[in-house]
Amino acid sequence: MGSKAEKPRHQEPDRPASKATGGQNGHTDASMELRRKHASLESETSASQTARLMERDEFSLNEKPPLTPSTPSTDTSFFDLPRQDRRNFLLLVLLYFLQGIPMGLASGSVPFLLKSHLSYGQIGVFTLASYPYSLKLLWSPIVDAVWSPALGRRKSWILPIQTFSGLGMIYLGGRIKDMMVTAGANDGSGVWAFTGWWFFLVFLCATQDIAVDGWALTLISVPNLSYASTAQTVGLTAGHFLSYTVFLAFNSPDFANRWFRSTPSEVGVMTLGGYLTFWGWSYLIVTLGLAMLKREEKTKEKDSIIEVYRSMIGILKLKHIQSIIIVHLIAKIGFQANDGVTNLKLLDKGFSQEDMALTVLIDFPFEICLGYYAGRWSTAYPAMHVWCWAFIGRLIAAVIAQAVVMMFPKDGVQTWYLLTVIASHIFSTFTNTVMFVAISAFHAKISDPLIGGTYMTLLATVSNLGGTFPRYFILKLVDYFTVATCHPPSTPPADFKGALVNSTFSCALEAQKHVCLDGGGTCDISRDGYYMTNVMCVIVGVLTFWGYIRPAALKLQALPLRAWRISDPDAR
Numbered sequence: 165m166g167s168k169a170e171k172p173r174h175q176e177p178d179r180p181a182s183k184a185t186g187g188q189n190g191h192t193d194a195s196m197e198l199r200r201k202h203a204s205l206e207s208e209t210s211a212s213q214t215a216r217l218m219e220r221d222e223f224s225l226n227e228k229p230p231l232t233p234s235t236p237s238t239d240t241s242f243f244d245l246p247r248q249d250r251r252n253f254l255l256l257v258l259l260y261f262l263q264g265i266p267m268g269l270a271s272g273s274v275p276f277l278l279k280s281h282l283s284y285g286q287i288g289v290f291t292l293a294s295y296p297y298s299l300k301l302l303w304s305p306i307v308d309a310v311w312s313p314a315l316g317r318r319k320s321w322i323l324p325i326q327t328f329s330g331l332g333m334i335y336l337g338g339r340i341k342d343m344m345v346t347a348g349a350n351d352g353s354g355v356w357a358f359t360g361w362w363f364f365l366v367f368l369c370a371t372q373d374i375a376v377d378g379w380a381l382t383l384i385s386v387p388n389l390s391y392a393s394t395a396q397t398v399g400l401t402a403g404h405f406l407s408y409t410v411f412l413a414f415n416s417p418d419f420a421n422r423w424f425r426s427t428p429s430e431v432g433v434m435t436l437g438g439y440l441t442f443w444g445w446s447y448l449i450v451t452l453g454l455a456m457l458k459r460e461e462k463t464k465e466k467d468s469i470i471e472v473y474r475s476m477i478g479i480l481k482l483k484h485i486q487s488i489i490i491v492h493l494i495a496k497i498g499f500q501a502n503d504g505v506t507n508l509k510l511l512d513k514g515f516s517q518e519d520m521a522l523t524v525l526i527d528f529p530f531e532i533c534l535g536y537y538a539g540r541w542s543t544a545y546p547a548m549h550v551w552c553w554a555f556i557g558r559l560i561a562a563v564i565a566q567a568v569v570m571m572f573p574k575d576g577v578q579t580w581y582l583l584t585v586i587a588s589h590i591f592s593t594f595t596n597t598v599m600f601v602a603i604s605a606f607h608a609k610i611s612d613p614l615i616g617g618t619y620m621t622l623l624a625t626v627s628n629l630g631g632t633f634p635r636y637f638i639l640k641l642v643d644y645f646t647v648a649t650c651h652p653p654s655t656p657p658a659d660f661k662g663a664l665v666n667s668t669f670s671c672a673l674e675a676q677k678h679v680c681l682d683g684g685g686t687c688d689i690s691r692d693g694y695y696m697t698n699v700m701c702v703i704v705g706v707l708t709f710w711g712y713i714r715p716a717a718l719k720l721q722a723l724p725l726r727a728w729r730i731s732d733p734d735a736r
Contacts, residue, residue, distance in 0.1 A: 264403015281348030288639030316460030330447030498705015
């Protein structure tokens with residue numbers, strides 16, 4: 165029921181970027197082809213190569229030339245790496261982990277915590293905070309090209325960005341509780357200011373990600389370069405997991421009262437404010453240590469911003485790229501209600517935050533294991549065929565999720581229902597993972613190796629955007645289609661908290677619902693907008709899949725590789 169964002173892998177332009185040729189079951193062959201990321205369409209001459217290499221700080225004629233780079237063998241362990249590579253690997257894991265902390269909050273935990281303050285449409289406004297991660301391609305060339313020789317190419321961006329991120333998290337940590345209340349006040353008019361703070365924080369994370377991705381290619385020696393992507397996967401996954409699953413569990417009062425307290429309390433072990441403050445200071449401490457203890461290799465290399473943007477425009481002019489962009493932008497509409505609303509609707513129905521955290525926790529190892537099999541299928545079968553099969557499965561998962569919500573027990577969550585939610589969640593994650601792995605494999609296959617990094621990042625950005633931009637409108641539709649009426653009590657209750665309800669009014673929005681319940685009224689939902697919106701999404705998904713997406717995907721799969729090359733006139 166969650167969506168997976170395809171993470172663009174941004175590589176340093178003027179360093180060789182590793183490209184492993186896929187082998188059986190997703191393993192890599194022994195050889196590695198090295199290409200420049202933002203290479204021009206013309207091949208680099210020997211003279212320019214020599215000049216570029218001699219500019220490097222570590223260049224020397226006193227040492228033997230390095231061996232031809234190759235990927236580590238499948239049995240190479242972390243402890244077999246050179247000491248410097250091990251230290252740099254751990255540094256990369258730490259930097260990626262720090263990025264995952266605010267991202268896990270923005271895309272996972274905070275929307276759940278906002279549900280008691282905001283309506284679905286207002287939470288849709290908050291989803292705009294995640295846009296920078298889907299649009300970072302637009303300013304990534306600037307991060308590569310503008311830097312201070314005194315600090316270093318990557319530290320010029322990482323040090324100030326982590327400083328601002330840490331200060332921002334400390335500021336939010338001291339005010340987040342009041343800010344969430346203010347965001348829901350006056351019919352949610354404060355949600356835009358609240359979203360703006362998180363948009364700024366995610367923008368900083370996205371920009372730091374560009375710099376760390378580029379630095380990874382110089383921190384790890386070329387023969388062991390595949391460990392850079394391992395560090396990215398481990399760090400980001402761990403940070404997101406901590407801020408989403410672990411934080412939700414420890415933030416839950418029920419979880420804390422059951423496992424850690426003898427005297428019940430209304431707050432969890434962790435609060436959002438305390439969590440943000442702790443990691444804000446951690447950001448500043450790591451930044452200080454990075455500035456004082458880590459030296460970056462000096463280089464005189466400069467990239468042309470115009471050259472990179474010109475490459476992007478050249479890619480966008482390819483007619484087949486235009487077709488796959490259309491596919492990406494409409495393909496995820498069919499699952500948007502399931503991805504963005506189902507978990508929130510379960511909480512609205514009475515599913516506890518503790519049970520939701522348990523569901524995501526159990527789902528996590530399944531996601532890892534099923535991702536392996538998805539990789540095998542994408543190797544054994546044409547990637548877009550696998551993607552189409554998973555597309556159908558994901559539509560089925562959306563229908564199953566709605567059925568699970570509709571059968572919510574009136575007498576509370578029981579074991580059988582919790583197991584049903586977990587099974588539904590695992591199936592939804594499985595189909596999502598298969599689609600993600602399959603489309604990533606297809607992107608890797610069709611990318612022009614002369615500009616592979618730009619090509620891959622552009623395709624990943626469009627894929628991410630296809631899952632991001634509809635979310636705002638889908639959540640708005642849930643509120644629009646919901647019809648609910650607040651009925652005053654026949655006899656005033658003794659424990660009502662607000663102004664006594666003495667007339668009927670609409671309680672479709674969260675703020676109106678609170679006024680109704682606090683005033684002793686009853687909010688009766690005569691039409692649930694989630695059901696209508698999910699059905700509409702599935703219908704749109706079915707029609708677009710059979711009418712355009714499937715025929716286009718299979719046609720794109722059948723194209724020869726030369727059709728994806730900028731240098732091929734037939735591709736234009």
